[in-house]
Amino acid sequence: MARNDLRTTGADRRPPGRRAVALAAAAAATLVGSPLAVPAAAEPGPEKVTDRHAVVLVNFKNASLSDAKVVHEKAVKQLFTGQDSVAAYYATMSDKRLSVVPAQGDGVFGPFDIDVDKSQCDPGKIQQLAAKALPADVKYDHLSIVIPGGNACSWWGLGSMPGPITWFQEGAINNDDTTAALHEFGHNMGFPHQERELCPVGQFTGCSAYGNSHITPMGGGGGHKGLSSPELIAKKWLSADRIVSPKTTTTVHLTPLHAPAAAAGTRAVDIPFGTNGDRLVIEYRHNVANTVDTDIENPGLFVFRVGQGNYASAVCLRNPADDKATMAGSFTGTEPLTDLAQHIKLSYSKMTPDGIDVTIDLAHQGAQVAPTTGATGNPSTTATPGPTTTSAAPIPAAKPSVPVSPTTVADTDADAALHAAKPTAKSPTRSGSPAAAAAAAAAPAAPSASVAATTAGPQLAATGGSSALVPTVIGTVFLGVGAALLLRRRRRAAHRRH
Numbered sequence: 001m002a003r004n005d006l007r008t009t010g011a012d013r014r015p016p017g018r019r020a021v022a023l024a025a026a027a028a029a030t031l032v033g034s035p036l037a038v039p040a041a042a043e044p045g046p047e048k049v050t051d052r053h054a055v056v057l058v059n060f061k062n063a064s065l066s067d068a069k070v071v072h073e074k075a076v077k078q079l080f081t082g083q084d085s086v087a088a089y090y091a092t093m094s095d096k097r098l099s100v101v102p103a104q105g106d107g108v109f110g111p112f113d114i115d116v117d118k119s120q121c122d123p124g125k126i127q128q129l130a131a132k133a134l135p136a137d138v139k140y141d142h143l144s145i146v147i148p149g150g151n152a153c154s155w156w157g158l159g160s161m162p163g164p165i166t167w168f169q170e171g172a173i174n175n176d177d178t179t180a181a182l183h184e185f186g187h188n189m190g191f192p193h194q195e196r197e198l199c200p201v202g203q204f205t206g207c208s209a210y211g212n213s214h215i216t217p218m219g220g221g222g223g224h225k226g227l228s229s230p231e232l233i234a235k236k237w238l239s240a241d242r243i244v245s246p247k248t249t250t251t252v253h254l255t256p257l258h259a260p261a262a263a264a265g266t267r268a269v270d271i272p273f274g275t276n277g278d279r280l281v282i283e284y285r286h287n288v289a290n291t292v293d294t295d296i297e298n299p300g301l302f303v304f305r306v307g308q309g310n311y312a313s314a315v316c317l318r319n320p321a322d323d324k325a326t327m328a329g330s331f332t333g334t335e336p337l338t339d340l341a342q343h344i345k346l347s348y349s350k351m352t353p354d355g356i357d358v359t360i361d362l363a364h365q366g367a368q369v370a371p372t373t374g375a376t377g378n379p380s381t382t383a384t385p386g387p388t389t390t391s392a393a394p395i396p397a398a399k400p401s402v403p404v405s406p407t408t409v410a411d412t413d414a415d416a417a418l419h420a421a422k423p424t425a426k427s428p429t430r431s432g433s434p435a436a437a438a439a440a441a442a443a444p445a446a447p448s449a450s451v452a453a454t455t456a457g458p459q460l461a462a463t464g465g466s467s468a469l470v471p472t473v474i475g476t477v478f479l480g481v482g483a484a485l486l487l488r489r490r491r492r493a494a495h496r497r498h
Helices: 068-081 086-093 123-133 179-188 229-234 434-440 483-493
Strands: 030-033 049-059 098-102 108-113 142-147 157-161 165-169 195-198 208-212 243-246 250-254 268-273 278-285 300-306 315-318 337-339 344-352 355-361 459-463
Touching (some): 049 068, 068 086, 068 098, 068 108, 086 098, 086 179, 108 123, 123 142, 123 165, 142 179, 165 179, 179 459, 243 250, 250 268, 268 355, 300 355
Parallel strands (some): 142 165, 195 315, 243 268
Antiparallel strands (some): 030 250, 157 165, 157 459, 195 208, 250 355, 278 300, 300 315, 344 355
């Protein structure tokens, strides 16, 4: 399988460093210890959706695609036919609930000449003209636009979040690495960049930002990593009988999250955290041959904090130490993770490629600690020695992604600089079919898939851009990565082939 990591492939790929932002119900649980609460009556899973996807190749009036025939062939492979294609990946992630298919023919159209100067970067105008160039009989739910490289657009790939539109510079498509396509389509599905935080000893709140999770395409993990369990839960793509919610201290045997569907075992633990509707989600990731997970850098147990039920925006927690030689998921070696205020202690043992035993201690007696401010901005309860009672709450329905702030958010992680902005205008589209909304918003209450139908416009997430973006329609900044890193990656990637 081709290695799907934007940092190591083809010319004009994503920033260097293999883990940068790229632009990731067979059996009951095997339980040891106290009883667990398994959701008794899970909400119905999402209906099957067929997403008709059109890819439009365009030339600017003073810049053309380097080789339109090659770009056409690569686009077909990346989106529809390849082993690592968007269609194959999201069919696996959704348990075949989401089918990405060509809108017509092989799904790729053009190239068309549009009246755009290479010195400008106006994604809204590019989209409008590209959609207008399509034959009138082409009906689609999603539109991807491939533009010439080396122009004024600082981003590598751009996606409405959620929504039906993605934009790519040709270098993101003109190779065998599908990471950019997977990543931007993930934004269309409503997934933001998945962040990581380092937590002080004894707490799961008041943590410091530490780049991205690196275990999902949405966290800079490359295409050979599956989506995380919170992302799967957000879309109802993880069966309820693969999730447990302990009500008392217990030990759970977790099967690797992306082990074959026929493999027995629990895939995730989901427990209440505090009184603000927050959750903790725990998963086991390990490299498993012939699956989407073949490139997990630090196999082990990963812990996520989910703010107020917003699973799509979960944050990956990590021990304060950052020793890659001893990291096992969120843990440094076997050192437990604890939250003294909530009397929670997480530990593990017997880690093998087939599974791991994780102990969830919900009556952990720790020393008294001062109140801390968590991710939701509310002080945590001061801990006092002694056991507490933790009730088993049903796993709440996933909420839509928290809107990205319109102000610039700088991330000092060496791998990327993330920025966010709300678009200043709406972009027209010729889609408008009912299937567009269903495909782009499989999670409950997600905004309409049509960009034109939104009140303020969807968020736009960019990969491969700088911190000084000034496209006309989108606003002042995007979610993106530093241009300097992109240039370094281009130079390095020019000498690599997969």
